[in-house]
Every structure is written in C-alpha cells, then in structure tokens.
Amino acid sequence: MFERIFALAAHGTTVRRELVAGATTFLTMAYITFVNPTILGAAGMPSGAVFVATCMATAATTLLMGLYANLPVALAPGMGLNAYFAFTVVPALGGDWRLALGCVFLSGVLFVIISLTPAREWLINAIPRSLKLAIAAGIGFFLALIGLKGAGIVVASPETLVQEGVLTDPKVLIAAAGFVLMFALAARNVIGAVLIAVLAATVAAVLLKLTPFSGVVSLPPSLEPTLAQMKLGLWSAPAATAVFSFLLVEMLDTSGTLTAVAHQANLLEKDGRLKNARRALLPDAIGTMIGATAGTSPLTAYIESAAGVQAGGRTGLTAVVVAVLFLLSLFLSPLAGTVPAFATAPALVFVAALMARGLKDIAWDDMTEAAPAVVTALSIPFTYSIAAGVGIGFITYAAIKLVSGRWRDVNMAVAIIAAAFVVKIALG
Numbered sequence: 172m173f174e175r176i177f178a179l180a181a182h183g184t185t186v187r188r189e190l191v192a193g194a195t196t197f198l199t200m201a202y203i204t205f206v207n208p209t210i211l212g213a214a215g216m217p218s219g220a221v222f223v224a225t226c227m228a229t230a231a232t233t234l235l236m237g238l239y240a241n242l243p244v245a246l247a248p249g250m251g252l253n254a255y256f257a258f259t260v261v262p263a264l265g266g267d268w269r270l271a272l273g274c275v276f277l278s279g280v281l282f283v284i285i286s287l288t289p290a291r292e293w294l295i296n297a298i299p300r301s302l303k304l305a306i307a308a309g310i311g312f313f314l315a316l317i318g319l320k321g322a323g324i325v326v327a328s329p330e331t332l333v334q335e336g337v338l339t340d341p342k343v344l345i346a347a348a349g350f351v352l353m354f355a356l357a358a359r360n361v362i363g364a365v366l367i368a369v370l371a372a373t374v375a376a377v378l379l380k381l382t383p384f385s386g387v388v389s390l391p392p393s394l395e396p397t398l399a400q401m402k403l404g405l406w407s408a409p410a411a412t413a414v415f416s417f418l419l420v421e422m423l424d425t426s427g428t429l430t431a432v433a434h435q436a437n438l439l440e441k442d443g444r445l446k447n448a449r450r451a452l453l454p455d456a457i458g459t460m461i462g463a464t465a466g467t468s469p470l471t472a473y474i475e476s477a478a479g480v481q482a483g484g485r486t487g488l489t490a491v492v493v494a495v496l497f498l499l500s501l502f503l504s505p506l507a508g509t510v511p512a513f514a515t516a517p518a519l520v521f522v523a524a525l526m527a528r529g530l531k532d533i534a535w536d537d538m539t540e541a542a543p544a545v546v547t548a549l550s551i552p553f554t555y556s557i558a559a560g561v562g563i564g565f566i567t568y569a570a571i572k573l574v575s576g577r578w579r580d581v582n583m584a585v586a587i588i589a590a591a592f593v594v595k596i597a598l599g
Contacts, residue, residue, distance in 0.1 A: 177241055177486040184485040189243075192484025193492020196245050198363035199475040200493075202518050203229070203247045204500050205369055205510040207467065210317075213512075214257035216268050216466070219392030222507045224465035227394070230497040232458030232470050237490030240450040243479055244432055245493040246458050249424060249471035250522045251310035252417065254317050255557040256468040263409035272401035272463045274410055278417035279459030279469070286452040291422060297584035302564055303423055304529040305544035309551030309560050310420070311526030316552045318519030321512045322346035342513045345375050350517035357521070362478065365518050372514035382514075386505035397466020412595060416558035417459075419588075421469050425455045428472040432480055474525065539575050543568035562592030 173179060173186050207225045212218040229247040236244050260271045285291040319325040323343040328334040336343060349372035356364035376382040404410060429451055458470035479489050530548065534540045547564025554560055569589040572580045581589075 173488060176238070177488045179486060179488070182485040184483060186488070188483035189486060189488035190492055192243060192479040192482040192489040194496065195362055195482040196243075196473075196476050196479030196484065196489065197493045197496040198366060199478040200245060200247060200473050201363070201496075201500065202365045202369055202515070203250075204497075204503070205507050206250070206515045206518050207248045207253055208507060209321075209510070209512050209515050210253045210257050211268075211468065214261040214268050214271070215266060217396040218508065219504060220394050220397040220466055222504050223391050223394045223501060224397050224462070224467040226391075226497050226501045228458065228462040228465045228467055228470055230494040231461050232454055233490045233497070234494035235457065236451070236454040236472075237487030237494065239487075240454060241487035242429075242433070242451055243484035243486060243489035244429060244451070244476045245473050245479070245490055246455055246470045247473055247497075248462060248468045249421070250519070251314055251526070251557065252420060252424075252471065253468040254314055254519075255310075255416070255420075258317065259556045259558065260409070260413045263413070264407070267402070269400050270402045270404060270410065271413065272397075272466065273403040274413040275417060275469050276401050276460055276463035277403060278414045278421065279456060279463060281414070281418050282421055282456035282459055283453065285418075285422070286449070286456045291452065294422065294584055297582050298423070299540070299568065299580075299585065301533050301540040301544040302547060302568060302585075304533055305547035305564060306420070306423060306551070306557075306561055308527045308530045309548040309564075310557060311523035312548060312552040313523075313555070313557060313560075314519040314526070315523035316555075318516040318523065321519070322350075322516035323513060341379055342376075342381060342511075345372050345379075345381070346513045346516050348372065348375070349514060350520060353517050353521050354524075365521055369510060369514050369518055372517070373510045376511050376514055377509065382509060382511040385508045388502050389505050391501040392504050394465065399464055400466060401463050408595060408598060412558050415591070416561065417469050419561065420557060421455070421459060421471055424471045425452065428474050428476075432472070432474070432476045539571050539577055539580070543571060562595065565589040566592055 179185060204222060204225055208218040208221040211221045225248055232246040236242055236246060256271055260274060261268050264270045316325065323336040323340055323346065324338065325333050326336040349368045352371060353364055353368035356367060361367065377384045455470065455472055462468065462470045533544050543564055546567045547560060550563040551557055551560030565585060565588045569581050569585055572578060
C-alpha cells in the first residue's frame with residue numbers, strides 16, 4: 172500500500188526510513204505546540220483551544236501535503252506570522268482576535284486563488300532577492316525582540332524606548348540557561364534541541380515554584396471557543412493591510428522553504444524548479460484556511476522538515492508520520508499549559524538566528540540593494556509590525572532605485588506594492 176501511494180522505491184527510500192524521518196521532523200518542530208498557545212494567548216485567545224487548533228490544523232495540513240503532493244514537508248502555524256497576528260493585527264483591530272482570524276481566512280482564500288494561477292510564480296519571481304532576504308531577517312529580529320521581552324531581558328523604558336531588565340531575576344536566568352542549552356544542543360546536532368531546552372526550562376521553573384505543574388496527559392481541551400469564530404470583513408484599512416501582509420509573507424515563506432527542503436531531498440527539476448510545484452503550493456494555501464477555521468494564525472511550510480530529509484525522508488509518508496504524531500500530541504495539553512512564556516522565549520530567539528542567516532547573501536557592494544534591505548530588516552522590529560516594515564522596505568527600494576537612475580530595476584510588482592503602501596500611509 173505504501174509503495175502504491177508514495178512510490179518509495181522510485182524515491183530510493185523504505186518504510187522504516189520514512190518513519191524515522193517523520194519522527195525526526197516532529198521532534199524538531201513540536202515546540203510549536205507550546206509556543207503558539209503562549210503567543211496567541213497574549214492576544215486574548217483561549218490557550219487550551221489554541222493548543223488543540225495548532226495540533227489539528229498542523230496534522231490536517233501536513234497530511235494533505237503528504238498524500239496530495241507526496242513531499243516530506245510538514246506545515247504548522249508560522250513563527251513570525253503568529254507574533255504579527257498577536258502583537259500587531261489584533262491590537263490594530265481593537266483587540267478583536269475573531270476579526271483577525273477572519274483576515275487570516277481571507278488571505279488563505281486569496282492564497283488558493285493565486286496558487287491556481289501563474290500569478291503566484293510571477294509575484295514571487297518579481298520581488299527582488301534582497302527584499303526577500305531582508306523580510307525573512309526582519310521577521311526574525313521581530314521574533315527575537317518578542318523573545319527577549321518575554322524572557323525579561325529587555326523591558327520598556329520611557330527615556331530610551333528599551334533597556335535591560337532585572338538580569339538577576341530567576342525567570343531571566345532560566346530563560347538564559349535555556350537559550351544556551353538550546354544552541355549548544357543544536358551545535359551538537361542533537362535532534363529536538365529546541366524542544367529539549369524548552370522542557371528543561373519548564374522543569375526548572377516548576378522546581379523553583381515559578382509556574383504551577385498542571386500534569387502531562389489528559390483528554391484534549393474543547394476546540395469550541397475558537398472553532399469557526401472568525402469574522403469576515405475588509406471594511407477597515409488595518410484589516411485590508413493585515414490580509415495583504417499575511418498573503419505576501421505566506422507566499423515568500425512557503426516558496427523559500429519548499430525550495431530549500433526540496434533541494435536537500437534532491438527533488439528539484441534540472442532548471443531548479445520544484446517537482447509537483449502546483450500540488451506543493453495548494454496544501455499551504457488551504458492550510459491557512461483550515462487554521463483560521465480551527466482558531467490559529469497562518470500555517471506555512473517548516474524549514475525543520477530539512478531535519479527529516481537529512482534522516483532519509485523522501486516522500487509524503489514522512490509528512491503522514493508527522494501528522495499522526497501531532498494528533499497524538501492532543502493528549503499533552505496539561506504539559507502545554509505548564510510551559511511558561513519565559514521558557515518558550517529562547518525558542519523565538521533560536522528561530523530568529525536561523526531566519527537572519529540570509530543577510531549574508533545580500534549584494535552588500537550595491538548600496539541600492541543593501542540600503543533598502545537594511546531598512547526593511549530594521550523597520551520590522553522597530554515599528555513592531557511586519558506590515559509596516561515591509562511597506563517601508565518596498566517604498567525605500569523603489570525610491571532609491573528611481574533617484575539613483577536605476578528605474579529599470581523597479582518592476583511592475585515592486586511599483587504596485589510600493590504605491591499601495593504609500594496610499595495606505597497617506598490615508599492613515
């Protein structure tokens with residue numbers, strides 16, 4: 172049956188190898204079951220329901236990727252997008268997380284439509300490489316700022332905007348120790364480094380009575396508080412901006428991740444294009460709609476899937492294994508409720524370090540490329556908004572190119588996006 176569905180022999184793999192690869196991918200990304208409820212809970216969403224939504228949406232979308240696209244890629248609520256949802260979109264919409272879920276759903280609908288046409292490929296190829304790299308790095312810096320704030324290492328200051336917190340606070344020390352452990356394990360190529368460090372920090376917090384222990388296993392909480400609670404509407408500028416920003420980041424994130432994982436798995440065509448590209452892009456788009464319906468932020472392909480590929484995963488059976496393990500995780504809700512925010516904070520900084528690596532590939536000798544990239548990467552965390560940072564980046568790119576006489580570098584997509592952000596700023 173597995174051979175008939177996944178063509179294991181043609182991909183040079185076996186059932187056992189796919190099972191091991193699936194377990195490996197799961198361990199590297201299971202931290203999302205703890206981190207996502209913490210982040211979305213900060214926006215007023217019920218953490219228990221978000222935990223269930225995270226597990227179920229991840230399982231459903233990853234299963235679709237495995238069975239429909241036959242790729243060893245797992246999908247889950249995207250880091251960065253969940254922070255943007257909680258700390259930018261929800262406040263901009265007056266604290267209405269239901270309307271924010273509606274924005275996620277609408278972005279998923281547009282995502283599906285674009286994925287069924289050549290428009291997605293045109294848009295992705297039209298965005299300058301320097302801006303793509305800068306957006307990824309900027310989202311990483313945004314996550315890092317949130318992580319440092321959650322750990323208590325960075326606090327607000329009326330004089331300097333930010334300053335160091337009380338670095339002798341036990342919570343800060345536990346977060347710092349978790350951070351060091353996380354990166355040390357990753358440097359030693361330990362599978363599940365992030366998960367191990369988060370759990371170790373949680374154990375320390377429980378032993379020091381900094382967080383109550385809620386147990387490990389129980390029946391899943393109710394999904395009803397978030398299930399189909401979204402409100403649809405684009406009658407405000409913040410909502411329209413959120414939909415567009417979700418859509419843009421989802422497309423960039425997924426395309427880059429799929430290409431990177433497929434390259435490692437030797438699943439690219441000779442021209443560098445992804446095999447079954449249309450089939451690979453649809454699960455992500457549909458997954459965003461599934462996630463919004465269940466009650467979570469947009470889903471995207473996870474770069475952690477590369478760990479499973481490294482372990483031998485080559486087909487969708489790897490993704491199916493990941494999906495099954497996330498369904499089993501539904502019974503770990505008490506453990507998820509025990510994990511404090513300062514224990515998950517190091518994970519945000521860890522992901523930030525991975526996302527910032529692309530800055531090295533920017534053409535630093537060309538200031539018309541480097542300057543907009545730097546402005547974009549810094550604007551996202553300092554404006555505390557992915558949308559604002561991306562908008563400033565596109566406007567800066569177009570303006571510098573035009574004034575420097577290199578207007579031919581500004582293609583139609585960049586011009587339209589930059590103009591749209593100018594109009595948005597002008598209208599407030």
